[in-house]
Amino acid sequence: MSMNKRSKRKLLVIMVVMGVALATVLGLTAFEENMMYFYSPTEVNNGTAPDTRTIRVGGLVVEGTVERATESLLVKFDLTDGAEVVKLEYSGILPDLFREGQGIVAMGKLNDKRVFVANEVLAKHDENYMPPEVADALEAAEQEK
Amino acid sequence: MFKRIWAWIQKFSSPKHFYRISGKMIPWFAVPAAVLGVYALYMGLFVAPTDYQQGESYRIIFIHVPAAWMSMFIYMVMAVSAGIGLIWQIKLADMIAAASAPIGAWFAFLALVTGSLWGKPMWGAYWVWDARLTSELILLFLYFGYMALQSAIEDQRTADKASGLLAIVGVVNIPIIHYSVEWWNTLHQGATVAKFDKPSMHIDMLIPLLLMAIAAKLFYAAIVLIRARNEVLYRERNRQWVKELVEKL
Numbered sequence: 001m002s003m004n005k006r007s008k009r010k011l012l013v014i015m016v017v018m019g020v021a022l023a024t025v026l027g028l029t030a031f032e033e034n035m036m037y038f039y040s041p042t043e044v045n046n047g048t049a050p051d052t053r054t055i056r057v058g059g060l061v062v063e064g065t066v067e068r069a070t071e072s073l074l075v076k077f078d079l080t081d082g083a084e085v086v087k088l089e090y091s092g093i094l095p096d097l098f099r100e101g102q103g104i105v106a107m108g109k110l111n112d113k114r115v116f117v118a119n120e121v122l123a124k125h126d127e128n129y130m131p132p133e134v135a136d137a138l139e140a141a142e143q144e145k
Numbered sequence: 146m147f148k149r150i151w152a153w154i155q156k157f158s159s160p161k162h163f164y165r166i167s168g169k170m171i172p173w174f175a176v177p178a179a180v181l182g183v184y185a186l187y188m189g190l191f192v193a194p195t196d197y198q199q200g201e202s203y204r205i206i207f208i209h210v211p212a213a214w215m216s217m218f219i220y221m222v223m224a225v226s227a228g229i230g231l232i233w234q235i236k237l238a239d240m241i242a243a244a245s246a247p248i249g250a251w252f253a254f255l256a257l258v259t260g261s262l263w264g265k266p267m268w269g270a271y272w273v274w275d276a277r278l279t280s281e282l283i284l285l286f287l288y289f290g291y292m293a294l295q296s297a298i299e300d301q302r303t304a305d306k307a308s309g310l311l312a313i314v315g316v317v318n319i320p321i322i323h324y325s326v327e328w329w330n331t332l333h334q335g336a337t338v339a340k341f342d343k344p345s346m347h348i349d350m351l352i353p354l355l356l357m358a359i360a361a362k363l364f365y366a367a368i369v370l371i372r373a374r375n376e377v378l379y380r381e382r383n384r385q386w387v388k389e390l391v392e393k394l
Contacts, residue, residue: 095269
């Protein structure tokens with residue numbers, strides 16, 4: 001077996017990998033928007049997100065804004081990404097992790113009063129794992145500051 | 146010098162030599178894998194503290210995360226072996242790649258199933274089409290594609306070439322899986338352990354997780370050797386040394 005043939009095959013493999021990688025980068029860049037699972041409240045408010053069709057919006061539930069109806073499953077709350085706020089309405093069962101300050105992703109549509117009417121709410125948990133005592137201690141330390 | 150190294154590689158990668166050596170190596174991986182696996186699983190499921198947010202449900206992480214890591218690690222082993230087989234035409238490398246595919250596919254499947262069971266109580270959905278979940282599903286399909294090409298093509302050399310090329314092309318999916326949670330908005334949370342910052346996990350949870358990951362690697366080492374040995378016997382079935390081996394039984 002000649003060295004030449006071997007390096008030819010090596011070159012071919014490298015070129016195939018680089019070609020496919022380039023095509024993938026171009027493809028993913030072109031479909032950037034479709035790769036996003038949800039829009040942020042900022043994107044909803046500044047018009048980046050389409051306001052006529054069903055979309056997903058993700059953010060944190062603003063503390064102290066959750067209002068639950070007494071006679072039905074209707075819940076109203078504000079959603080924020082730290083910069084902008086979107087008002088949200090949902091009628092249905094919320095996931096266990098839903099609480100104030102929690103990250104959530106809601107699917108639905110803006111109505112004419114610019115309230116986002118959701119027909120699905122999913123909770124997004126974060127990457128932190130710790131025992132409750134540690135979480136309490138961290139919170140206490142945060143309040144000391 | 147180069148010639149001597151090459152001669153050494155060829156000797157040690159000869160299927161016959163591999164068959165002899167690997168038989169002795171298997172228990173050295175299998176026994177620690179079993180011991181460490183049982184210990185780490187016990188630590189993870191019974192000893193590690195409850196999570197502040199997710200309660201007991203988070204314990205699926207001790208299966209889910211090592212399985213997901215293995216699905217990517219095995220893919221890289223498979224693709225690199227297939228590349229070595231393709232470029233240097235070392236037969237043993239192709240056999241390692243072929244032996245790895247079903248193991249990697251099982252780990253990818255396990256990661257998807259455990260993730261789905263985790264998703265329902267935590268997120269509120271078994272499945273969402275976000276970038277992390279979708280790219281992991283594509284990984285499973287890449288494994289299926291490799292295995293399908295292997296078994297669909299009669300001629301072994303052509304089968305290795307075609308499936309090897311698919312394995313190499315599929316490597317682009319690996320960074321996509323890893324970085325999907327950073328590049329795009331996903332429902333899946335970001336990295337806890339595999340990042341440059343320090344792990345966002347309490348040490349009593351982290352240790353069983355890492356032990357479990359090591360156990361999974363040892364398990365793979367043992368299984369891939371067993372499977373590669375079968376592959377060697379099958380592919381070399383018409384060779385004299387295999388015939389002699391069979392006669393001795």
